[in-house]
Amino acid sequence: MANMVYFVIILLVFAGCEAYEAKYELVNGIPYNKDAPAHDEYPYCPPDKIIDIDGTEITIPCFCSQGEDGFLPIFYCNDIPNTDYITAYFDRPFPTYLAARITVSNSDTLEIPANVFADKQPIRITWTNNFIKSVDPNAFALTKPELEILEIQYEPELNDFPFTSLNGFPRLRELWLNNNNLSIISDLAEMSVPSLQIINLDFNNMAVEFPKLRFLPELRIISAEASELIGVSNDLPFEELQKLEEINFRGNKNIGSIQTGSFVFDQQTSINNIDLSNCGLVSVEPGAFAGLLSNTNVSLKDNLLTSLPEEAFRVMLETMIGGSGKLDLSGNDIVCCCDVNWLISNAGLEAALIGGKCAGGALINQLPLDYLAPLCPQMSSSSSLYS
Numbered sequence: 477m478a479n480m481v482y483f484v485i486i487l488l489v490f491a492g493c494e495a496y497e498a499k500y501e502l503v504n505g506i507p508y509n510k511d512a513p514a515h516d517e518y519p520y521c522p523p524d525k526i527i528d529i530d531g532t533e534i535t536i537p538c539f540c541s542q543g544e545d546g547f548l549p550i551f552y553c554n555d556i557p558n559t560d561y562i563t564a565y566f567d568r569p570f571p572t573y574l575a576a577r578i579t580v581s582n583s584d585t586l587e588i589p590a591n592v593f594a595d596k597q598p599i600r601i602t603w604t605n606n607f608i609k610s611v612d613p614n615a616f617a618l619t620k621p622e623l624e625i626l627e628i629q630y631e632p633e634l635n636d637f638p639f640t641s642l643n644g645f646p647r648l649r650e651l652w653l654n655n656n657n658l659s660i661i662s663d664l665a666e667m668s669v670p671s672l673q674i675i676n677l678d679f680n681n682m683a684v685e686f687p688k689l690r691f692l693p694e695l696r697i698i699s700a701e702a703s704e705l706i707g708v709s710n711d712l713p714f715e716e717l718q719k720l721e722e723i724n725f726r727g728n729k730n731i732g733s734i735q736t737g738s739f740v741f742d743q744q745t746s747i748n749n750i751d752l753s754n755c756g757l758v759s760v761e762p763g764a765f766a767g768l769l770s771n772t773n774v775s776l777k778d779n780l781l782t783s784l785p786e787e788a789f790r791v792m793l794e795t796m797i798g799g800s801g802k803l804d805l806s807g808n809d810i811v812c813c814c815d816v817n818w819l820i821s822n823a824g825l826e827a828a829l830i831g832g833k834c835a836g837g838a839l840i841n842q843l844p845l846d847y848l849a850p851l852c853p854q855m856s857s858s859s860s861l862y863s
């Protein structure tokens with residue numbers, strides 16, 4: 477009930493402000509509106525107390541302080557009963573429309589509505605632990621010119637995110653959507669953000685193949701750890717992501733098999749780490765990996781691989797021994813019969829291996845060079861040994 481009164485009062489206050497048009501002039505490089513009420517100590521913050529026309533004091537929903545750079549304000553909105561309070565608050569004239577950061581946490585908000593911060597333009601938005609179920613495609617539309625980091629995390633009921641609503645944001649560098657319950661990522665592949673460097677989707681509930689991203693020319697890191705992925709789409713190479721350095725898909729226990737064409741890079745690639753540890757892998761198809769660099773690390777640690785087919789691994793290892801790249805096979809029990817003969821009889825290739833135990837306990841890279849050769853004259857895979 478008290479909340480209701482609070483909200484009605486805020487609405488009444490704003491009804492009177494409709495005709496207001498803020499006038500900004502640059503002060504220390506920051507757009508400043510000297511007619512807007514300001515905080516006693518921080519000239520770029522609004523006051524801590526809002527006095528209504530009838531003299532009543534209105535509690536503000538967000539706490540403003542001076543940012544680390546000494547100018548741009550930081551807002552913490554914690555424990556808010558409803559997003560309407562947030563929007564009504566930011567709809568007021570503030571000393572500046574810029575903000576270093578706005579954080580909304582531990583609040584009862586069901587959705588992030590359109591233009592939630594009114595005309596204010598934060599550089600970083602953090603939305604965490606609010607039990608939201610949806611994000612309006614226009615939630616951050618007005619922050620487009622300034623937004624660099626968007627974090628929406630620990631929202632266990634959030635199933636969907638409008639990825640393409642961020643298309644064309646000119647400065648967006650980092651998108652953190654970890655620890656939600658995202659299952660619908662259908663427009664992720666169409667995301668087109670010229671400046672995006674990091675996309676983090678760890679700990680979601682996707683139950684799909686991870687799509688090939690194409691329109692993110694600055695992307696360096698893709699992470700979707702333990703997100704219930706069932707694979708990686710193999711329809712396209714990674715050729716348009718020339719800055720991509722790291723792919724982290726560890727802990728997606730239902731991947732099972734890496735299909736041909738899943739991790740194919742072209743000559744312009746920067747890839748140096750692919751982590752597929754603990755993905756329930758039982759097989760890697762021929763040509764699953766192609767175009768890696770000599771310094772690329774591939775981790776297939778803690779999977780269920782029992783064989784190392786030459787068509788799947790030979791080119792990878794030959795590339796790696798030309799640099800510092802490693803294939804990590806620890807935590808797999810390989811059946812060391814004739815189908816690993818190609819590996820141990822090619823002096824040097826095993827130098828690119830980390831771990832890789834035979835089911836009998838010996839490390840593959842410590843088997844003597846000529847160990848299997850006499851037993852596998854035609855490279856036949858019928859004889860069995862060491863398991």
Ligand SMILES: *[C@@H]1O[C@H](CO)[C@@H](O)[C@H](O)[C@H]1NC(C)=O
Nearest residue numbers: 632633634635657658659681
């Ligand atoms: C997460 O999503 C799944 C369906 O994708 C649903 O069954 C589950 O209840 C959701 N979890 C929460 C906490 O809403």
Ligand SMILES: *[C@@H]1O[C@H](CO)[C@@H](O)[C@H](O)[C@H]1NC(C)=O
Nearest residue numbers: 748749771772773800801802
């Ligand atoms: C690859 O792995 C090796 C051994 O663990 C490590 O020394 C090296 O720094 C890694 N390289 C990259 C690019 O992460």
